[in-house]
């Protein structure tokens with residue numbers, strides 16, 4: 001009998017602890033550099049759950065560094081790692097809905113890694129892990145064209161994260177990578193600056209070059225096409241200067257209004273007066 005009650009207590013304890021769960025909203029997340037990200041973490045809310053005894057701790061899995069801690073009803077910063085100072089917060093007003101999510105501001109490349117969300121209270125304790133990668137959209141590429149004696153060098157420069165795939169097309173055909181150079185250097189904020197150089201030989205024919213940059217982490221594709229026109233190409237002929245011809249017709253209309261119109265009006269008046277004179281002369 002005693003063994004049975006012990007067994008049922010164990011079952012009850014198992015049920016109680018099994019009832020309390022921490023669940024991550026996502027297993028993986030891509031955070032954008034210099035922006036704010038929310039690492040989603042939910043826990044089961046039961047009626048007997050007391051929020052005074054809640055403990056929420058976010059930690060890095062690789063290093064055990066404390067990212068954010070909350071207990072005794074407030075944020076606790078004594079154990080927090082310096083790199084997260086003034087960058088983290090929880091949503092204590094949302095604890096009642098089972099929300100233990102972490103808000104992280106000013107994301108940088110050092111934030112890449114695994115994070116553990118641990119929640120403990122009267123109903124039990126549990127933890128979950130989320131893997132964070134970071135990325136930055138590549139900036140609008142800046143084009144430099146350098147004319148050499150026998151050939152032209154095209155260079156596109158752009159910054160982002162992580163390293164992007166670069167390709168060049170001549171017409172519709174992929175240019176073999178050995179014709180272009182691709183160099184990377186990493187700035188203090190962790191962003192990469194890519195400079196891709198393409199040397200083209202002037203063959204006396206017009207050609208089209210396309211530079212394509214792909215950042216798979218954020219599904220970004222930048223494509224810029226350049227048309228190189230050589231010699232007397234019919235498509236090279238400039239359009240007639242539209243603004244100039246418009247200006248000319250405006251001046252003509254203005255001249256008409258200022259000079260010709262008063263002359264006509266004057267003439268009409270003169271004719272009228274002559275007519276009246278004639279009538280008067282006739283009546284006398």
Ligand SMILES: *[C@@H]1O[C@H](CO)[C@@H](O)[C@H](O)[C@H]1NC(C)=O
Pocket residue numbers: 025038040041042091094099100101
């Ligand atoms: C938690 O609450 C915050 C603030 O209201 C919200 O931005 C976030 O999406 C919530 N997370 C979850 C997992 O519900």
Ligand SMILES: *[C@@H]1O[C@H](CO)[C@@H](O)[C@H](O)[C@H]1NC(C)=O
Pocket residue numbers: 179180181197198199
């Ligand atoms: C490519 O790089 C090599 C060495 O890094 C350099 O000698 C060469 O001039 C570069 N080519 C172009 C087209 O910039």
Ligand SMILES: *[C@@H]1O[C@H](CO)[C@@H](O)[C@H](O)[C@H]1NC(C)=O
Pocket residue numbers: 219
């Ligand atoms: C990436 O972008 C393309 C087109 O912009 C879209 O069709 C595709 O579904 C996107 N993929 C992801 C993983 O977001």
